[in-house]
Amino acid sequence: MSLTPYISWQTVHPNFLPVAVIALSLLKPFSQAMGWAFVAGVMLDVFSGAPFGVFTVSMLIVAAAANFWYDRFTPSVIILPVALALPYSLLFDVVSLILQQILGRPFVWSGSLLQLIFSVALMNIPVMLVLYPLFYRLNRPASSQEFTL
Amino acid sequence: MDNRDNRGLLLAIFAALIFLGFALDRLGYMAPVRLALQSVFQPAEIAVSGAAERATELSQQQQSVETLQQQNADLQAEVNRLLIENIQLKELERENQRLRELLNYTRNNPGISFATASVIGQVIGNDPNNFLYTIFIDVGANDGVAKDMPVVTHRGLVGRVTNVNANTAEVLLIIDPASSVNALVQNTRVQGIITGELGGTLTMERIPQGETVSPGDLVLTSGLGGAFPDKLVIGQITEVFQRDLDLFQTARMRATVDFGDLSTVLVLTAFQPKSLETGNTGGQN
Numbered sequence: 275m276s277l278t279p280y281i282s283w284q285t286v287h288p289n290f291l292p293v294a295v296i297a298l299s300l301l302k303p304f305s306q307a308m309g310w311a312f313v314a315g316v317m318l319d320v321f322s323g324a325p326f327g328v329f330t331v332s333m334l335i336v337a338a339a340a341n342f343w344y345d346r347f348t349p350s351v352i353i354l355p356v357a358l359a360l361p362y363s364l365l366f367d368v369v370s371l372i373l374q375q376i377l378g379r380p381f382v383w384s385g386s387l388l389q390l391i392f393s394v395a396l397m398n399i400p401v402m403l404v405l406y407p408l409f410y411r412l413n414r415p416a417s418s419q420e421f422t423l
Numbered sequence: 424m425d426n427r428d429n430r431g432l433l434l435a436i437f438a439a440l441i442f443l444g445f446a447l448d449r450l451g452y453m454a455p456v457r458l459a460l461q462s463v464f465q466p467a468e469i470a471v472s473g474a475a476e477r478a479t480e481l482s483q484q485q486q487s488v489e490t491l492q493q494q495n496a497d498l499q500a501e502v503n504r505l506l507i508e509n510i511q512l513k514e515l516e517r518e519n520q521r522l523r524e525l526l527n528y529t530r531n532n533p534g535i536s537f538a539t540a541s542v543i544g545q546v547i548g549n550d551p552n553n554f555l556y557t558i559f560i561d562v563g564a565n566d567g568v569a570k571d572m573p574v575v576t577h578r579g580l581v582g583r584v585t586n587v588n589a590n591t592a593e594v595l596l597i598i599d600p601a602s603s604v605n606a607l608v609q610n611t612r613v614q615g616i617i618t619g620e621l622g623g624t625l626t627m628e629r630i631p632q633g634e635t636v637s638p639g640d641l642v643l644t645s646g647l648g649g650a651f652p653d654k655l656v657i658g659q660i661t662e663v664f665q666r667d668l669d670l671f672q673t674a675r676m677r678a679t680v681d682f683g684d685l686s687t688v689l690v691l692t693a694f695q696p697k698s699l700e701t702g703n704t705g706g707q708n
Contacts, residue, residue, distance in 0.1 A: 286553055304430060305433055318552065320457050320461075321460075321461065322557075325448055325449070327445040331441060384622075386621070386624070390621055
C-alpha cells in the first residue's frame with residue numbers, strides 16, 4: 275500500500291498479492307494454496323474500501339483455477355507461470371469487479387475499463403518473474419532441480 | 424488433507440468465515456476492525472512511505488537531468504499558480520459584477536478561512552486495488568479531521584474523508600465511481616454532477632440540454648448540497664457529448680489534480696459538510 279505511489283504508472287500499479295497467490299497455487303497442494311489465498315484475500319479486504327469478502331472470494335477462485343496446474347508442469351521452468359500471470363490476473367480483476375458490481379458499486383464496463391484491467395494484468399507479468407523464482411527456492415526440496423528458464 | 428472431503432470442509436469453513444465477515448461488514452461492525460488493523464500497520468506504512476520517498480529523492484538527485492527537472496517543476500508550479508490566480512480573479516470579477524447588479528444580493532457565506540482551518544496530511548498509502556480510488560493520510564480525529572470533510576491540494580479538489588481513525592483517515596478521491604460532486608462551469612454557470620470513472624477520468628453529468636459547454640471550460644464546485652465548499656477547482660472539460668434524444672448532455676473532464684502524484688493534501692477542517700437528508704452536518708453529496 276505504502277509503496278504503490280512509487281511503483282505505479284498513471285495511477286495503475288501491479289497487484290502483488292494476486293500474483294503471489296497464483297505463484298503459490300502453482301507450487302503448493304490445494305489446501306495450502308487455498309489457505310494462502312484466504313489470508314491474502316482477507317488482507318486485501320481489510321485494507322481496501324470494497325465490501326468485505328470481495329477479494330477473498332476472488333482470490334480463492336483464482337487460486338483454485340491456478341492450482342489445476344499443480345503437479346502438471348515442471349516447476350523449475352518459469353515459462354508457464356509467466357504465461358499464466360496474465361490470464362489469471364485478468365480473472366482476478368474481472369471476478370472482483372463483478373462481485374463489486376453485484377454489491378452495488380457503480381461503474382460502467384467500458385473500453386477504458388477493459389484497457390485498465392489489461393494494463394494491470396500486463397504489469398503483473400514482471401512481478402511474476404520476480405516472485406515465482408523466490409517462492410520456488412523457498413518451496414523446493416534440497417534434491418530438486420535448479421531454477422531454469 | 425487433499426482428498427475430496429477435506430477440500431469440501433476447507434471450502435465450507437472459508438465460505439462461513441467470508442459470510443460472517445461480509446455480514447459484519449454490512450452491519451457496520453467491520454469498520455472498527457479495519458481501522459484498528461490499519462492503526463497497527465500505520466507506523467510501518469509511514470516508515471516505508473518515508474523510506475521510499477527518500478529513495479526516490481536520492482535517485483532523482485543523482486540523475487544528470489536534475490537541473491532540467493527543477494526548471495520544469497518550477498515552471499509547472501508557476502503555471503499552476505497562475506492558473507489558480509486566474510481562476511480566482513475571474514471568480515472575483517464575476518462576484519463583483521453580480522453584487523453590483525443585485526442590490527439585495529445576499530450570500531450565505533460559511534465563513535471558511537482556508538488558511539487557518541485546515542490540516543496538512545501526508546499520503547501514506549493507496550488502496551491496494553486498482554479499481555478503488557482511495558488514499559490514506561497521516562492525520563485523523565486527533566488533528567480535528569472528521570468524516571466527509573473535503574480534501575484539497577493547491578491544484579484543486581481531491582476528495583472527501585470517508586473513514587477516520589485517531590491518527591489516520593481514508594479519503595475517497597473524486598475520480599472514484601462512487602464519488603459525486605455538485606459542480607458548475609465557470610464561464611456559463613451551467614451546473615452538473617461530477618462523477619469518477621474507472622481509469623481515473625472525470626465525467627460531468629446532468630448538464631441540461633440547450634446549455635453551452637465547451638472543451639477548455641473550467642469546472643468548479645458549486646457548493647450545492649453542502650457537501651463541499653463552492654469555488655474549489657475540479658478540472659477542465661475535454662470533450663462534450665450531446666445527443667438530441669438524451670435528456671442531458673455529458674462532458675468528459677481532466678482533473679487539475681495529478682492523482683498519480685499525490686503526496687501532501689489539505690483537509691478543510693473548518694468546513695462542516697451538511698446532509699440534506701438529516702439536516703445535520705456530516706452528510707454526503
